Amino acid sequence: MIQSAGKNSLELVQAVGRRGTEPVPGLHIDCAGRLADFSDTRTEEASEVRHVLNSHGIPLLGKNRGLNWTGVLLVLSRG
Numbered sequence: 001m002i003q004s005a006g007k008n009s010l011e012l013v014q015a016v017g018r019r020g021t022e023p024v025p026g027l028h029i030d031c032a033g034r035l036a037d038f039s040d041t042r043t044e045e046a047s048e049v050r051h052v053l054n055s056h057g058i059p060l061l062g063k064n065r066g067l068n069w070t071g072v073l074l075v076l077s078r079g
Contacts, residue, residue: 021077031067
């Protein structure tokens with residue numbers, strides 16, 4: 001789950017770059033069931049998403065909600 005979040009976040013950032021647009025704030029909505037305490041992991045999935053986006057200079061907003069064990073990442077871009 002953690003590796004997938006990082007991989008998919010990076011692929012999304014790269015896709016935005018290939019389009020030649022400038023990424024602006026991202027929004028990550030993560031199911032509360034994917035939290036480290038509930039999933040018995042050492043790291044939060046959202047931490048991996050934040051790391052990827054922040055390393056590319058993209059600010060990130062986030063929210064935990066009950067979403068049937070899914071995570072949603074939206075990266076807005078302009079250009």
